[in-house]
Amino acid sequence: MRSRTAAALTASAVLISTAACGSGGGSGDDTTVKIGAILSMSGIYSTLGAPQKKALQMGVEDLSKQGFTVAGKKRTMAISYADDKSDAATTGVTQLRELVQAKKLPVIAYGLGSDTYVPQLKRKPVAMLNLIDSVYPSILRLSPHFWRVRGDSPTYVPGCFYYAKRQLGIKSVSVITAKGEGYGEGLTQLVNKFAPAEGIKVAASTQFPVGSTDYSNAIRTAVAAKPDAVYLSSVTAVILPVLKQLRQSGYTGPVIHSAGINPNQAKDILGAQFNSIMKDNYDCAGTLPTTSDNPAAKSFAAAYQARYNEYPQDLTMWAHDFPFIVAAAMAKAGTTTDSAKIEKALAEIPIPSGTVSGWIAGDGKLFTERMARTASEVTTWCSNKQTLASAMTFDVNNGTVVQPNLKKDVCS
Template sequence: MDIRWGAAARRSIVATAIAALLGGLAFPAAAQQPPVRIGVLMPTKSLVGKQGQQGAVVAAEMINADGGILNGRRIELVVYDTNFQPAEGVGAAQRLLNQDKIKFIAGEISSTVALAVVQLAQANGALFMAAVPKHPDVTASGYDRVFRLNSTTAMDARDFDAVLTEKVKPTKVAVLAENSDFGRLTIANLRKLFGSKVVAAEAYDMTQNDFSTLVTKVKGSGADLVCIAGSNMEQYGNILRLMQELKLDAKRCVMPGILNSEGVRVAGAAADNAFSADIYVPSLDNPLNKRFVAAYQAKYKETPEKIEELGFESIWLLAQAMQKAGTADDPAKVAKVLHDNKWDTPRGVVAFDKNGQAESGALINLVVKDGKLVPAP
């Protein structure tokens, strides 16, 4: 009798153990769903690229803290450096598409890099969410899976041209612009706006670090307004410093969407009274912005600005659209959902036009006072 009881007990114990093991495995199986992988392209060795990447990281962490998307799948970012160079950007995008098998790409700062990536995305049926590039052609290809979050130079002009012509009222204008699609377009737009009042237009390379000759030329032009168009804050910060050192007595405009606190830090006191405009300030009063700013400050001990916010948006909106579309594998479905809906972001409600361009309201005029970038009076 004892032997039979022992056998039964052993069978019961084994059955219980198996049931417990299977039951225990059921829950981790859900947690072990494959992550949703999103490619991120940024010039990560630069300050501006680092800011964009950090914004993207905060978005992924917030989404994962909320339980992920599509029944618990986590967001995983695969980040590659583009170094502001089209060839490196194309190489990075090819790795994402061919090596990593990723069909959703976000980020980038440079318009020239973005224009090259658009072609690759279209050839591979991928979705590209361009965060910062400003050249209008980024969303002019007709490909319905390309989106842009930042305002374009033309959109900026709707508000900022009036500031230049009606408030600043320069008699002579000089332009210092990076040698990129964005920089060249800025020069062309200012020539159209001011005509013969543009007395100097100088381009600099994206890797250049000596600006003494260019600033000397601008000083010799007699310009009473100098406009800088460059996405690399180390460069425009050093240009502002050099203008002060050479006692170039002119009003200083950093074209919309570029100036931020890191650029002001690089320039130091030379940035005071420089003015610009942008689509975002961290003091905007809405729940998602407050949460984003708090999460960014907690992680990086800094207050985020426009570049960080657009990096955040590029991941946040892709994830929200994937959730609404019910897929992280079909770029066409996700693109349609992005086009067909309005989206809450830290800067407010965003909607995309038929070309994939985001619209979110008028620019906020900004000025540097005592080393801080603040809304202009």
């Protein structure tokens, strides 16, 4: 893994002030930094938004312990939370207007729906930091005001097939895609590129309409091609029901995906048979805080699990670090309200101290072309422990897997 650099923020003790969902946030004094977050805290993507909010709250609390100063003045931080109800096109846009135009917040964290926010950003520019969306093609092409605190899909999909070929002996794969779901459709494009690059044949590629509950036609087509493995293209809440029906159809071979499934989600969505259904599953995405080699990430994971009694997804690390990133940019810019200056400073800051994600620095900076990223990882399901374990960590350079670290005795 590439060397990482860190820059210390100016330390000073601060008090924490957090805002309730949809509230203005803050104590009303001019030392309280007010920023916003639009998350999917209800609806189909609530498996993403709810843990993001929990991690953001932890990040604000941890930032208060470290402290930060802007323009010589000690600051507190408050986040105004808004629920897009998994409907960015209507509810999300309304919430963005409220946070930016009415509340005049200079920085917004968000999860999904980048394309729906573009018209609003043209009218009223504001820095928007994405906490999760790694869709391909990249959201960064849509607006110069989008920033991403994680690597995009091309930084981890190649690792799926590098691992599948060398460790699983996979020579062919069938792909099942959620039609109409952007992340899944982008993954399938990448599978069609990177699987053949590893000498793995795409034996069949089939779809089902997003929102469907009967996947039998897609499953029959995929299995009929007699692949060595099946790749499921979509997010957790969409692919887990497909996985369940795939196993019920009699398919027992390897299943690969890039959904970031965790044990809590597997149990909640798959039901009592989750452990047998998850057998021979391989997930390729960002490193998880629980399996990371980074001590700060492991410490965060333990704190998150102790506090919320749930397994932390990869997105929780990035959400935790969002307040630190904003604080560093504000300190660099010398302002807490001028969005343009804060956004300019984002491109210049090094990795802030207090972050836990284990960023890979580019030329000493956190962001390279508006993207910050961590290492990627292949995890596998360990039936003996009913949980995940790291099988391989890696980086990707121009589509090629570099610095692969294959783990031994993964589930022992």
